[in-house]
Amino acid sequence: MLLVLNVRMSAQDRDTSLRQALSLLETRNEVCIEFEVPGPGLPEHLSGILSIDAVKGNSVRAYANPQQFREFLTLDLPFRVIPPVIRPVPETKSLAAWESYPSYSEYLDMMQAFETSHPNLCRLVKAGKSVGNRDILFVKISDHVEEKEAEPVVLYSSTMHGNETVGYVLMLRLIDTLLTGYGHDPQVTALVDSLEIWINPLANPDGTYYNSPSGEITNPRRYNDNDFDLNRNFPDPRVGENPGGPYQEETLAMMAFMDTLKACLSANFHEGAEVVNYPWDTWYPSVKVHPDQLWFQSIGHEYADTVHLYGPEGYMNPSWSDNGITNGAEWYSITGGRQDYVTYFLHGREVTIELSNTKFPDPATLPLYWEYNRRSLLNYLEQAYFGVHGFVTDAFTGDPVAAQITIPGHDSLGSHVFSDSLNGFYVRLLPEDSWDMVFTAGGYEPVEIPVQVWNRQQTRLDVRMVPVQSPSPPDSTFFFGLVENPPRGALRFEYHIGKGGIYRFILYTLTGRPVQMVGEVFLENGEGDLEFPLPPDMTGMYVMVVSGPEGNFSMKIFLK
Ligand SMILES: [Zn+2]
Structure with missing residues (x-):
């Protein structure tokens, strides 16, 4: 037994819960527990100890590895264990109907097949490896996929928590929809034509294929192979580096990859609730709100409102939410989450979308989640058109x-x-x-x-x-200077040029619009002075640009 226990176990149910927890920690290094906290809201120290998964009123659901559980026990709070969902290896699967979970090798094959069958629209990219040596894969979907076009970059990523498997299959189905719908479906065609779309269906493959000799998903868990919660493992804008322990391979790969992508809009898919969660997760809204909170709320509502039209009564509309959306910390505060990392450090805009109350649900229900969410998934990408x-x-x-x-x-x-x-x-x-x-x-x-x-x-x-006044290197022979600035009576220049020829003097606004040709002269090489009349009826700050055989020379000029 790797846990040292010093809690009194008076009640029998407490004893049972503890035995269940210890047994799960021994066999899978992870346990999910539910407990009550005294007042409404989550005490801050709890999210430093456990990986909080959901909070509803006084009730908290959280995950723990052995170390975290040991710390939790010191609080002496009664709890109950939520057993992990285990599903047997299915005898038959229907991947084509999107009502099965792919095995790991089927996943790799599907991702490869997306590229192979649509080489002009899709490129498969390996961003790195997990701790357990599985691939962290992205597809890029765009017209002219081999080129870097001037298009908004958008990113979807799912299943950082390995047992949150709905988003995984929905992302695969979305990739298929974008590729097969291109040229037929006007909305899909427009998205692929005008955006650079990146999709990472499975951010934590080790958690999803945990304890799976068959390579099928039967026994997934939240954490990665080192027992870390990847969505608590990013730099945090409030508490700094590494709030959730040392950076994991998956986190480092994701950080490096997202840093090069520079997505203007992204989303991160989870389960355990049904809600759109917008920044910040780390700061309570009474402390700090994102300057574009109104925008976050409006795109969150657009996602949820569309889901409400096509989903069943109550889906993605918990009573504690604002019609299906919530400020992250208002629900419960976490540190080290990816949403805040992207939004704060990468200057992106990321939300966390919780797709289902049930984790790792019966795969027969996957087409329902697709039906509830597919329009919102496409419409959300369109947000990158605007602004x-x-x-x-x-x-x-x-x-x-x-x-x-x-x-x-x-x-x-x-x-x-x-x-x-x-x-x-x-x-x-x-x-x-x-x-x-x-x-x-x-x-x-x-x-x-x-x-x-x-x-x-x-x-x-x-x-x-407009460049600021060109710096004149010490040994340069190329120089134009205003004798007085602001000029009085006339524009007088002194100059030193190495190449004789025609020189043009043009005034630009500070926004780079040429407004006035002041003069055009032939100058011999060497030093000299010259003078132009002041341009009439012009006041304010401009940039004077002198262009000639030796290049451009610019200077700021103030006209009174
Ligand atoms: Zn999650």
Whole structure:
């Protein structure tokens, strides 16, 4: 017995619960328990000890590995054990009808077959290995799948908790729907054409195929092979690194992969409840809310409302929720969750979607969950169409600029976004309102632009950024300078050029729009002065760009 017990067991049911728990911990290093807490709400220290799975009123359901259970016992709280669901290996399976769970090898074959049968739309990517050496797989679905296009990147990922298997099969079915529906179903075609869609059906393969010599799912568990909860294993914006123990292989692979993806929108599928859970999980809403909480609530409602139209009475609408959605911490607070990691550290927007009260349900019910959720699963991806989209480029070269895009007075807690360094493309998802967006990048003048956002519409905003005054290297012979700034009476320049030729002097706005040709002159190489009349009726800050055989030279200029 690896557990040291120092609890008094007065009641017989307590004795029974303890024996059940210890037996499960011995055979599978994981136990699910239910217990009552004194007041409503979850005492903070409990989520540091156990992996909380659900909270309803005073009742808490949680998972524990041996170490966590040992700590829980010191609290001396009565509990009962929820036995794990075990299903025998099915004699016949109907994968084609989506009412069976695939074996691990069937899963690998399906993922490969998606790519093989739709090579123009689908690419299979291995993001890494689990602790137990199983593959962590993603498919990318997009038209021109081999190219990096300027499209919003969206990500679905399921089953970080190995015994939450509904989302696993729903993700496989969604992949199939996107691939086979392309060219036939207008909504699917539009999604594949205009988005870069990534789907990871199984984030914790070791948990799902736990204790399975046959390779079938018969005895899944929540944790990975090292007995860690992967959804408590990410850096946390409030408590910092490693709140749930050392980073696991699965977490490291997921972090590295998501960091390169830079999805603007994502979701993470679970079971044990039926609700859409939006950030933050770590901060109570009385302490901090996401600046775009209104937007999170609206997309959460869109998901749940559509489910309510097609699901049975009460599905995804628990009484304690707001019509099927909840703030994460308002339900119960966790640390180290992926949703907060993505939303805070990767500047993404991730929600946690709980698909079923029952974990590892009878596979015959899987088509029902698909029917309840399939429209919402497609519609949720469409959210990436909306908000503000555009390109940030260098005003003179047209090269992409990796800019930070911030809404002053609104953004905080990682809610700002960045444009892509490869193509300058950015997406900022926002609720309907008028916003002031500020674009900043090293070496460029900041740009502030007002923009109007409407619900379910895309606002296009391209931004050309003007370089700040070109730095003049010490040994450079290429230099233009204003003799006085702001200039009085005339624009007077001194210069030093290494190449003679035609030089053009053009004024640009700070947003990169050329507004006034000031002059065009032939200059001999060497030093000199020159003068132009002040442009009439122009006041404010501009950028003067001098272009000639030696390149562009820019400087900020203030006209009174
Ligand atoms: Zn879960």
